Amino acid sequence: MSGRSLRARLLLSLLPLFVLAEAVIGTITYRYVLDESHALFDYHLEQMALSLRDQGAVPPPPVPPEEREQFDFVVQIWNADGSKVYISQTRSKARLPDRATLGFSDVLTEGERWRVYSLLARGRVIQVGQPYLVRERIAAAAAMRSLTPLLAVAPIVALAIWWLVGLALRPVVGVTREIRRRDANRLDPVPDQGLPAEIEPMVLQLNRLLERLRGAFAAQRAFVADAAHELRTPLAALKLQAGLLGRARDDASRAEALRELQAGIDRSAHLIDQLLMLARSDPEAIAAQASAGQPAEVDLASAAREAVAGLRALAEAQGARIELAGPASLPVPGNPDALHGLVRNLVDNAIRHAPGGSRVLVSLAVDAGRAVLQVDDEGPGIPADERERVFDRFYSRGSGERAGSGLGLSIVRAIVERHGGDIALGDSPQGGLRVTVRLPAGRAGPRVEPREAP
Amino acid sequence: MRVLLVEDDRMIGQAVQTALRQDGYAVDWVRDADAADAALAAGSFDLVLLDLGLPGRDGLSLLRQVRGRRDATPVLVITARDAVGNRIAGLDAGADDYLVKPFDLEELAARMRALLRRSAGRAEAVVEHRGVRLDPAARTASRDGDPLALSPREYAVLEALLLRPGAVLSRAQLEDRLYGWDDAIDSNAVEVYIHGLRRKLGRDFIRNRRGVGWYVPAGETGDEP
Numbered sequence: 001m002s003g004r005s006l007r008a009r010l011l012l013s014l015l016p017l018f019v020l021a022e023a024v025i026g027t028i029t030y031r032y033v034l035d036e037s038h039a040l041f042d043y044h045l046e047q048m049a050l051s052l053r054d055q056g057a058v059p060p061p062p063v064p065p066e067e068r069e070q071f072d073f074v075v076q077i078w079n080a081d082g083s084k085v086y087i088s089q090t091r092s093k094a095r096l097p098d099r100a101t102l103g104f105s106d107v108l109t110e111g112e113r114w115r116v117y118s119l120l121a122r123g124r125v126i127q128v129g130q131p132y133l134v135r136e137r138i139a140a141a142a143a144m145r146s147l148t149p150l151l152a153v154a155p156i157v158a159l160a161i162w163w164l165v166g167l168a169l170r171p172v173v174g175v176t177r178e179i180r181r182r183d184a185n186r187l188d189p190v191p192d193q194g195l196p197a198e199i200e201p202m203v204l205q206l207n208r209l210l211e212r213l214r215g216a217f218a219a220q221r222a223f224v225a226d227a228a229h230e231l232r233t234p235l236a237a238l239k240l241q242a243g244l245l246g247r248a249r250d251d252a253s254r255a256e257a258l259r260e261l262q263a264g265i266d267r268s269a270h271l272i273d274q275l276l277m278l279a280r281s282d283p284e285a286i287a288a289q290a291s292a293g294q295p296a297e298v299d300l301a302s303a304a305r306e307a308v309a310g311l312r313a314l315a316e317a318q319g320a321r322i323e324l325a326g327p328a329s330l331p332v333p334g335n336p337d338a339l340h341g342l343v344r345n346l347v348d349n350a351i352r353h354a355p356g357g358s359r360v361l362v363s364l365a366v367d368a369g370r371a372v373l374q375v376d377d378e379g380p381g382i383p384a385d386e387r388e389r390v391f392d393r394f395y396s397r398g399s400g401e402r403a404g405s406g407l408g409l410s411i412v413r414a415i416v417e418r419h420g421g422d423i424a425l426g427d428s429p430q431g432g433l434r435v436t437v438r439l440p441a442g443r444a445g446p447r448v449e450p451r452e453a454p
Numbered sequence: 455m456r457v458l459l460v461e462d463d464r465m466i467g468q469a470v471q472t473a474l475r476q477d478g479y480a481v482d483w484v485r486d487a488d489a490a491d492a493a494l495a496a497g498s499f500d501l502v503l504l505d506l507g508l509p510g511r512d513g514l515s516l517l518r519q520v521r522g523r524r525d526a527t528p529v530l531v532i533t534a535r536d537a538v539g540n541r542i543a544g545l546d547a548g549a550d551d552y553l554v555k556p557f558d559l560e561e562l563a564a565r566m567r568a569l570l571r572r573s574a575g576r577a578e579a580v581v582e583h584r585g586v587r588l589d590p591a592a593r594t595a596s597r598d599g600d601p602l603a604l605s606p607r608e609y610a611v612l613e614a615l616l617l618r619p620g621a622v623l624s625r626a627q628l629e630d631r632l633y634g635w636d637d638a639i640d641s642n643a644v645e646v647y648i649h650g651l652r653r654k655l656g657r658d659f660i661r662n663r664r665g666v667g668w669y670v671p672a673g674e675t676g677d678e679p
Binding site for chain 1: 463465466468469470472473476507534535536554555556557558559560
């Protein structure tokens with residue numbers, strides 16, 4: 001398992017903690033056992049001195065010196081007149097001082113620290129001593145022995161941590177296996193039953209993401225299917241007209257077929273433009289443009305002026321007039337390409353449906369903090385029961401007389417919705433269709449003062 | 455042959471109509487399901503070319519309705535919907551064949567011939583009767599191996615008569631096969647074509663039953679049926 005795995009991380013952080021805890025427990029135990037041992041040794045010294053007090057005669061050496069090298073106690077007894085009565089023999093040959101402090105005392109003699117107990121009884125001074133070195137060696141050994149269970153447990157605990165961490169992480173492994181099974185074709189949710197509270201929110205969010213992806217993929221697939229279906233119609237027309245051109249026997253029918261062929265090519269090109277525009281107005285594309293440092297606000301008024309200027313020739317060809325009314329500047333937050341396309345599409349639609357001699361009115365306004373774009377024409381309008389269906393992709397009204405792709409309004413609605421606005425179709429006071437688009441207004445608000453000539 | 459074309463797209467409809475007329479079909483073109491329904495209820499067509507993606511009512515629902523009233527006119531579906539499921543739905547709704555857009559004019563013509571052949575109960579591609587041989591694919595006629603120079607309308611009249619030898623076709627039936635709604639019909643046009651054919655094939659080849667119509671005798675001997 002890699003050094004970054006959760007298991008290794010937990011082990012690497014828990015093990016030092018465990019070692020530290022063992023060190024603290026060990027130190028305290030060690031000190032405690034050491035102190036206890038000292039108290040015990042002091043007790044021994046005192047008891048030994050007392051046992052000597054009760055002996056009437058001078059005791060013989062307690063143990064022959066050669067037999068017990070490890071006999072570490074030194075006993076001195078002397079009379080009240082100062083004459084030595086008894087000195088035990090020790091391996092260290094150390095000598096205790098001749099003067100004694102009654103009770104316990106620490107004595108330093110010939111570089112060695114001693115613990116001494118002195119007792120005055122029946123005119124004799126009894127002194128029992130023991131080197132600290134010995135006491136400490138024995139005490140340390142005892143303390144160390146008390147630590148062995150602690151050390152023995154350490155590897156067991158380490159293994160237990162390893163195993164328990166693995167056990168706790170098993171749901172993560174399960175989720176990983178489930179996620180590995182997902183691909184672009186399989187986006188069903190990962191089971192979120194019986195998951196620990198720590199990873200459940202993660203799986204929940206993952207499932208929401210999968211669902212959004214599923215929706216987006218389905219929409220894309222539907223769009224591609226629709227688009228393929230819709231592209232076939234102009235292609236079929238092209239193919240048929242090319243076939244007619246091949247069969248044409250005289251110049252008149254050849255010219256007719258050629259004219260139809262060119263109209264078919266224009267129509268296909270228009271449809272492809274619309275499809276590309278729809279693809280570009282996808283939320284992902286807009287987000288990508290936003291992050292690429294494109295301006296966050298678009299001037300709807302200048303977009304309208306541009307659309308009107310660009311479509312004036314078409315309007316003239318149709319015999320219609322375009323008028324533009326409203327503030328000189330109307331900033332709205334959004335994507336420039338998409339919003340320019342939106343305005344152009346609406347004005348283009350209005351002109352195409354405008355009868356000769358009629359007027360197309362493009363008006364901008366601010367209403368209740370929202371930017372409002374309104375396009376009125378004097379065309380046939382759309383019956384109320386069809387007003388929802390015309391927003392469907394590729395819904396083309398009537399008998400295909402106009403070279404419309406049925407994409408225009410669905411694109412317009414997609415753009416409006418992606419900018420947090422809404423679109424409504426209604427009756428124009430001019431007699432035709434009125435399209436009203438409401439978008440969230442920009443922070444700057446409309447600027448009315450300098451009105452440029454269009 | 456009289457064909458009903460149901461197609462909402464102006465460019466496609468125009469192109470198919472022009473091409474089929476060049477091939478000698480009488481083509482009536484309607485642009486939605488309701489108009490097609492009315493046309494089918496009123497007139498007799500030899501073949502229907504049906505687009506499925508029609509405005510308002512769908513072509514499939516029209517097809518089901520037509521089959522529902524036991525109208526057996528061959529229907530060739532032309533559509534941009536190419537998924538297998540769509541094709542199955544189309545055939546199950548009563549279509550006889552299925553052609554996916556964009557298609558070739560020649561393929562459309564071949565499939566139409568195949569459907570017409572089958573609806574006439576023939577398996578072979580050419581029509582032959584008493585030494586006169588018609589090739590619908592090439593729209594040529596010959597007698598005992600010698601080519602016959604026929605005008606498109608003469609060919610159409612002869613084809614109509616040869617497809618069902620012995621059956622008597624009235625002037626109205628022959629006119630139906632020769633003209634669409636838009637064509638102006640000369641009052642004696644059918645007689646003119648019959649006259650022309652008799653001149654090229656001999657007087658006895660096409661016979662007249664007074665007050666009823668014309669027929670081609672079924673037997674080799676030329677006896678009346």
